[in-house]
Amino acid sequence: MGEALVAQFAYLGTAAGVSCALAAVAGLLSHWLYFIRGNRTMETVNIILFYIFTMALLLFKTTSSQGLYHGIISYAEISGSYFLALFTSIGVYRLFLHPLRRFPGPFPAKITKLHTTWQNRDWKLHRRYLEMHEKYGDVVRVGPNDISIVNLEAFANIHGPQTKCTKRNTGFYDASVAKGELNLDALWHNEQHRDRRRVWDQALGTLERYEAETRTVLRTFLSRLEQLQGIPINATLYAKLIPFDNMGRVGYGRDFRTVHDGREDRMLDLIESGFKAMARLGQTSWLVAALMMLPRIGMMREFEELGERLVDERISADSDDAHDMIKYFLADLNAEKPKSFHNINVMYNDSKAILVGATDTIACALAHAFFFIARDANFRRRLYDDIATAHGKTLPGEFTIADLNKLEFLDAAIHETLRIQAPAALNGPRMTPPEGIVVDGEHIPGGVTLCPKYWKRPNEFIPERWTTRPDLILDRRAFVPFSFGRFDCVGRRLAFNVLRLAIAYTLWNFDFSFAPGEDGRAFEEEAKFQLIIKPGKLDCVFIKRPEAAA
Known part of the structure; x- marks a missing residue:
């Protein structure tokens, strides 16, 4: 165990280790300074293009300086460190720090909205929502930032003429x-x-x-x-x-x-x-x-x-x-x-x-x-x-x-x-x-x-x-x-x-x-x-x- 820790610290002292550590920090900062701050639906294409450009640039730099084989390995380590830190941070936040953490619901739904995609794999999402409400109650967390409510008072508060709830920033519309x-x-x-x-x-x-x-x-x-x-x-x-x-x-x-x-x-x-x-x-x-x-x-x-x-x-x-x-x-x-x-x-x-x-x-x-x-x-x-x-x-x-x-x-x-x-x-x-x-x-x-x-x-x-x-x-x-x-x-x-x-x-x-x-x-x-x-x-x-x- 001690030898493994020593080896790990030794690796972090190398240029590759420093690059991976910096990539991990960048992943954490991406979450806490950008992704966590509001709905990014309308920026989706720009985000995808940004990552494609950035990853392509990183691949070019590593392969041109280290050769094809070692460059690809270095690219995988750096990009992997970034995305591992990013998605780990997102997962931890959604499970333990998110304002909806106390609401019941299926575990996968707390982490990713793709759970809903899976739930509707056979076009039966309406039945599964009913089953979730029967299991968890009137208020169910159906996504990281989404809750489903079957409650008349809630319906009036959400959809009524005096509501302060809005369609804006839901991403759906x-x-x-x-x-x-x-x-x-x-x-x-x-x-x-x-x-x-x-x-x-x-x-x-x-x-x-x-x-x-x-x-x-x-x-x-x-x-x-x-x-x-x-x-x-x-x-x-x-x-x-x-x-x-x-x-x-x-x-x-x-x-x-x-x-x-x-x-x-x-x-x-x-x-x-x-x-x-x-x-x-x-x-x-x-x-x-x-x-x-x-x-x-x-x-x-x-x-x-x-x-x-x-x-x-x-x-x-x-x-x-x-x-x-x-x-x-x-x-x-x-x-x-x-x-x-x-x-x-x-x-x-x-x-x-x-x-x-x-x-x-x-x-x-x-x-x-x-x-x-x-x-x-x-x-x-x-x-x-x-x-x-x-x-x-x-x-x-x-x-x-x-x-x-x-x-x-x-x-x-x-x-x-x-x-x-x-x-x-x-x-x-x-x-x-x-x-x-x-x-x-x-x-x-x-x-x-x-x-x-x-x-x-x-x-x-x-x-x-x-x-x-x-x-x-x-x-x-x-x-x-x-x-x-x-x-x-x-x-x-x-x-x-x-x-x-x-x-x-x-x-x-x-x-x-x-x-x-x-x-x-x-x-x-x-x-x-x-x-x-x-x-x-x-x-x-x-x-x-x-x-x-x-």
Whole structure:
């Protein structure tokens, strides 16, 4: 032992030993003077380039002065000393000195956010988060600087209108920057978000004018069902195609015809590509940022080009008769003093937000509505009786939103569907203010990223909890499927309208149930977490109602 220590000190006295010692000190200083001081997500590419340049320079210097063999050995010793000291310092700090050290959670999550990437290796992150909360409680440390909270008071403190928590510096939203602009969902600056939101609210403020577009899509869907009557079809697929075609009409004034064709379009694959990348990387923001800042390749590049192409084609076809969301964006862009759309790149980025927001969230909710309706004949009959009272009430032979809005049981069914499975399994992260926040007497430190048991029989689908069984709701404030506060979902009214119309028209015209051999297990067990929950396949058989044909 003594001889080993003597040999070690002797080595440190050599030039190589001094170089390694200095490299280790540099590693410690890099952590304590730079990396520990704030989120570095947007500097990821510069950091990577800096290390590539520095390591290349070190390799050149050692090999040119010591020869190839000894130079490579010396390079490995020096660079190894630096990174060993850097990562050891980071690990020790995160385990024993970090403000979140006292919060429970999986051991690997305390050291690296890559643990989340591993947890979502099979797209089941939503289930593993649930398991972690069942094991560790309401507050779980899910990353070195991240905690997940399932607590109503916390949700209000984090997402409410008076919150001091912010999207800024979480790294999650910064990674979505494209051509120097952020889309509506990623804007963290309150004033900028407010101004952009006003334009979106105006675009979605006259939903009654979009009602006819949704009805047109649903008529195509009903025709398709009539062609396939009695044949098992994948209801999950059409739950995706309906809002996608509706988005084309409402957003861009065009028909994508996927419902008519009965198959997914390449555009849907492109929309999902971004979700898959973000979900697969487990919200490891620095890694996402590195990929996003590099030249776009493959499907990611195609998706960007799609958002731009749809805008360019819509501008080329502009007319006074056009009425869609892009019309309002263009009006602001061309205004003498634009509120938010100061250049075409803003519109390009928000075009992608239309593609995503108006498709996937509604698709998830509609698929689950089809699932619960097809599964239970008694529920199906009661819901049919409810919507029957609204058919033709204002518009002969049709349903209208004004009439459907008055149906208590239809709304209860939609609310219960969204309670059981909100489309966004995890709410967007927020950064706590410097002074931190207090949740149920528990102080959450400042500068921490947050991801936010209030029902009886919570895992059971019971629409009556919203009507005749209010005793099953312990706290109604816990129902926030589209979040709330200043950053709530701008398209929530559109989503509810599409769900009401789709359920009403489908159930009025067709009785449907699980196809022979279908038990619904694949629908639930094959669900994937890709930021939005993507349910599995659901085969159903649709039979035309005689009264609807009359």
